[in-house]
Amino acid sequence: MIDFDLTQNDRKILDTVRREALVARTYARHYDEHEHEFPPDTLPEAKDFPDTWSLFAGRTDQDTSMGVISLLMLMGQTWGDYSVRMRRNKGGLGNAALRAAGTPEQQVKWGDLTLAMAITEPGCGSDSAGVQCTAVLDGDEWVINGEKIFVTTGCRADGVVVWATLDKSAGRAGIKSFLIEKGAPGFVVAHKEKKLGIRADDTAAYVFQNCRIPRGNLLGGDESIPREGSGGFRGVMKTFNMTRPGVAAIGLGMAEAALDFTREELEKAGVEIQYGPGIHGQSAVAQKLLRLEAQFEAAKLTTLHAAWLGDQRKPNNDEASICKAKAGAAVREITQGCIELLGPMGISRDHLLEKWFRDVRITDIYEGTGQIQRLILARSILGYSSKDLK
Amino acid sequence: MISFGPTEEQELVRETLRDFAQKEIRPLARECDETAQVPDAVLDAAWSLGLTATQIPETYGGAGEARSPVTNVLALEELAWGDAALALAILSPSSFALPILDMGTEEQKKTYLPLFTGERFHAASLALCEPSPTFDALDLRTTAEPKGDRFLLSGRKCFVVLGDRASHFLVVARASGREGFAGMDAFIVPRDAKGLEIGGTEKNLGLRGLPTSSLVLDRVEVPAASRLGGDAGIDARRLVASSRVGLAAAMLGLSRAVLEYAIPYAKDRIAFGEAIARRQTVAFWLADMRIEIDGIRWLAWQAASVLERGADATREAHLARGYAAEASMKVADDGLQVLGGHGFIREHPVELWYRAARSLGILEGTVAI
Incomplete structure (x- = not known):
């Protein structure tokens, strides 16, 4: 059935990820400004938290499928910080290639x-x-x-x-x-x-x-x-169908952080943001924020959809490119727009918004640029080979 | 559990309606647009599919199947792929019947739901939009003033679907002294109510195949029993969300129609020695259209699923409608550009979709899911 509600088991996992992300965020600025220092494999606070993966015990097929919940976890982590994680994940992109081929x-x-x-x-x-x-x-x-x-x-x-x-x-x-x-x-x-x-x-x-x-x-x-x-090239291209939604999720976690921060600051400043009224019912600022939120939500859902197809063992080549292209554009628009909404506060290094603006920019470049994703998608919907559409 | 998988039953609904849209709706779209008329035959043919009646419980003469906003969104996408104007006409009885089913008193359900369980199409419509440049669903100018055990309704409505033949209207009005959703009430008003003036068919930019009327309510007196939900009133958030998600679904179907028309055109159209689809500029427009269509669909599904579980869908519906309005306009705009000059010619349907996209994006309350 079509459903978008998280189960209790899903929430338990994501709540834990959120607690960790809040700690990771306190280290975010330090490692941004000390580029050549490696964050430790485990942050000091981590020992007080349950291992997220241990929470997977007791999950059933009534819970959100593995690929989808993993992307939500990834988004939750990067909501805290892109690269400061409570526990460093073993494995990089090469491990995905190893698993695939x-x-x-x-x-x-x-x-x-x-x-x-x-x-x-x-x-x-x-x-x-x-x-x-x-x-x-x-x-x-x-x-x-x-x-x-x-x-x-x-x-x-x-x-x-x-x-x-x-x-x-x-x-x-x-x-x-x-x-x-x-x-x-x-x-x-x-x-x-x-x-x-x-x-x-x-x-x-x-x-x-x-x-x-x-x-x-x-x-x-x-x-x-x-x-x-077979083998080499195609084997590795297959890897991308799994990693592209992941890359989209990483960018979206940061974009969500930017949206949350912007909303909070605007509300503190007295800007009322409501979902009910149309364009005559609220300020241009509130409308802009909601527009960005819709972009975020659309990009997030295309990303989860690509992962869900993977979980169902259905082909997701098109959808992996769709979500990567959508998220790549959305996170740029969102972080650029949030800075516009907060003005000087948006560019101050006293806050993380300017960092998220810089961090998300890679989303539309690595693992295939937005243009490459469109090329792949266009060939597919047109039934064209790489020779037909260069 | 997050899942994008329709049930088998829902897949069947999609298939049936895809077929119906292709065979019965699409071939009529142009003529309906040119003549600003919708033939009774197509309304009756669609009626036999049971789009409204199946959701009405057996007690009231319906088929008693599950009331599913998600299924309705799937249905609307397919119908609107055929033609958005005809889709809204076909589903207009639902815009009256479903709010009564969801929020009506027992008495109201018993009185009005059986109207929609017969053999033939029965017209009745929701009346929410108002003819004001500053129209906002949450700031209605139509008022309901209590007078003893009756209400006096005053104001103006527009874009009332099939106003030329509707037996009843569900008029949304603001109770004096209350603002926003809390101030919204709906009243069942028969077509022959004293003080109700039904205007001629409106002339609109798009959706011309959908006859709509304006209403003028001059102290229309209705009994207290015609207030939807009785003393408890209505869940106005649900009413508004339901219409917004429905409009998003219509814009989804329309967008898909544009893309599916533009793709073969771009592959056939030769310029500078090769198909224009083989140029990245054109190919990337098509890719972007495909991306945006997915975005609209998942937002609409998400909002419908919130409605289906009975929760407040105000946020999800707002995001879905807002996104769909912008994205479908862009899809129709780019689709027209793919066809170039031919996109401007009424021989092709794209200019019709372009007008329809602009119209759907600003509507409110013309459909319910």
């Missing part, structure tokens, strides 16, 4: 490590098929050469999933993913980026210079090579 042996060997994902290069971003980083098989080892940039949590990670090409002339078909551990010979973390926002999450640049890794580190195993068009 790794062999059983690889899952065992690499599953407990935090794995970053290195796709982008100085010369290729959205056009990820244009990878220049190479992999050459030499006896029982792969030799990796090339540069990677914008590697999220690349400094903290224990290892990384790297995209490299076996044959540049083969385009996408030539691209494979490789598991590389920190400390591998010829693997250098070149530097850490200084960013507009999400500063507590490190972003690294890598250099691979004749970096030799065992043959078994090819993600998906040797079998992924002969099968044309």
